[in-house]
Amino acid sequence: MNEKTTADLEKLRDLIDGVDQQLLHLLRKRLDLVAQVGAVKHAAGVPIYAPQREASMLAKRRDEAQKMNVSPQLIEDILRRLMRESYLNEKDVGFKQVKHDLGHIVVVGGEGQLGQLFTQMLTLSGYQVKSLDKNDWHRANTLFDGAGLVIVTVPIKVTCSVIREHLTNLPQTCILADLTSIKEQPVDAMLDAHKGPVVGLHPMFGPDVGSLAKQVIVVCHGRHSEAYQWLLDQIVIWGARTVEAEPVKHDKAMQLVQAMRHFSSFVYGMNLCEEQADIDTLLQFSSPIYRLELAMVGRLFAQDPELYADIIFAQQGSQDAISDYLDNYRNALALLKSGDRSTFVEEFKRVAKWFGDFAPQFQHESRAMLQSVNDMKAG
Numbered sequence: 001m002n003e004k005t006t007a008d009l010e011k012l013r014d015l016i017d018g019v020d021q022q023l024l025h026l027l028r029k030r031l032d033l034v035a036q037v038g039a040v041k042h043a044a045g046v047p048i049y050a051p052q053r054e055a056s057m058l059a060k061r062r063d064e065a066q067k068m069n070v071s072p073q074l075i076e077d078i079l080r081r082l083m084r085e086s087y088l089n090e091k092d093v094g095f096k097q098v099k100h101d102l103g104h105i106v107v108v109g110g111e112g113q114l115g116q117l118f119t120q121m122l123t124l125s126g127y128q129v130k131s132l133d134k135n136d137w138h139r140a141n142t143l144f145d146g147a148g149l150v151i152v153t154v155p156i157k158v159t160c161s162v163i164r165e166h167l168t169n170l171p172q173t174c175i176l177a178d179l180t181s182i183k184e185q186p187v188d189a190m191l192d193a194h195k196g197p198v199v200g201l202h203p204m205f206g207p208d209v210g211s212l213a214k215q216v217i218v219v220c221h222g223r224h225s226e227a228y229q230w231l232l233d234q235i236v237i238w239g240a241r242t243v244e245a246e247p248v249k250h251d252k253a254m255q256l257v258q259a260m261r262h263f264s265s266f267v268y269g270m271n272l273c274e275e276q277a278d279i280d281t282l283l284q285f286s287s288p289i290y291r292l293e294l295a296m297v298g299r300l301f302a303q304d305p306e307l308y309a310d311i312i313f314a315q316q317g318s319q320d321a322i323s324d325y326l327d328n329y330r331n332a333l334a335l336l337k338s339g340d341r342s343t344f345v346e347e348f349k350r351v352a353k354w355f356g357d358f359a360p361q362f363q364h365e366s367r368a369m370l371q372s373v374n375d376m377k378a379g
């Protein structure tokens with residue numbers, strides 16, 4: 001059935017169409033300017049992401065919006081979305097190459113998704129990148145000859161054996177780095193296998209990010225940091241932020257942030273499957289928050305099970321973190337079964353106090369996310 005309309009409504013809609021078309025022209029104009037910014041940044045080696053510029057620009061536009069009786073949040077949302085577009089456009093121009101006398105780079109596991117992403121970023125920055133995948137070991141010596149940087153990005157379960165068995169004869173000055181999501185064992189293995197510069201990296205994002213702007217890469221220093229400082233500078237030019245961490249501390253955090261988180265999403269999905277839940281019906285009755293939650297769980301099952309098995313099975317300590325979680329779940333269930341509502345409320349308050357200022361901050365952040373989930377609904 002056609003939507004109801006009137007002649008007056010259609011007249012107004014024509015005017016709106018005109019304004020939207022003007023907006024499109026303005027967007028084109030902005031994109032052209034951003035392309036020029038990209039070229040200037042490329043030449044000067046200025047990072048793609050400029051947080052101070054963003055903050056001052058957003059503050060000014062919010063202020064102006066307020067005076068024009070336009071919602072400050074509206075202009076902020078639009079500008080943030082536009083800046084996301086800028087990161088992608090500026091990336092296409094390429095990046096300034098920080099290190100010129102490096103020799104080539106070898107990505108071990110270059111055919112994997114993360115390997116491909118790093119190959120793309122390094123190539124866009126002017127480096128010569130060669131891939132070494134599982135069927136290429138027979139020509140490893142040729143590939144490593146003259147290499148200035150070797151990056152290991154193979155499944156976690158084989159990372160240490162690949163390093164210990166195959167990376168013991170790299171050129172002395174070559175930098176050895178890895179992108180594994182655990183750090184203690186791979187960094188130890190790299191330090192044992194190679195006597196030159198070593199650095200452990202953990203990109204805190206999946207390979208499907210369009211650009212590295214605002215993304216975080218954890219850096220675990222191994223040896224001779226002065227030799228690979230250029231790589232960290234290069235990463236910053238890509239728009240990412242580097243965060244230094246001790247491998248053991250990093251791995252402990254990963255047990256909670258990754259292994260336990262992914263495991264509970266896995267169980268959530270498994271439970272829906274066991275219950276033979278009808279996802280269409282669930283979605284129909286879903287508030288945005290439930291839809292978001294379902295999307296976060298569902299997206300897990302759109303990806304490679306081997307990858308998640310790798311992450312979840314990688315650390316012995318993850319089992320303890322998951323067992324603790326199960327204990328807490330059991331205790332909370334016992335409260336529910338006993339009908340002890342007041343203790344539940346007390347527990348709730350205790351945890352809320354522990355979250356402190358983060359609780360309202362997360363509420364604020366999630367509000368924007370939930371609104372975008374709602375915006376994306378069609379029909």
Ligand SMILES: O=C(O)C(=O)C[C@]1(C(=O)O)C=C[C@@H](O)C=C1
Nearest residue numbers: 037048049050051053054083086
């Ligand atoms: O001004 C810049 O440095 C830009 O790259 C442009 C722009 C924008 O789209 O306005 C994009 C990314 C930066 O983080 C800040 C602003």
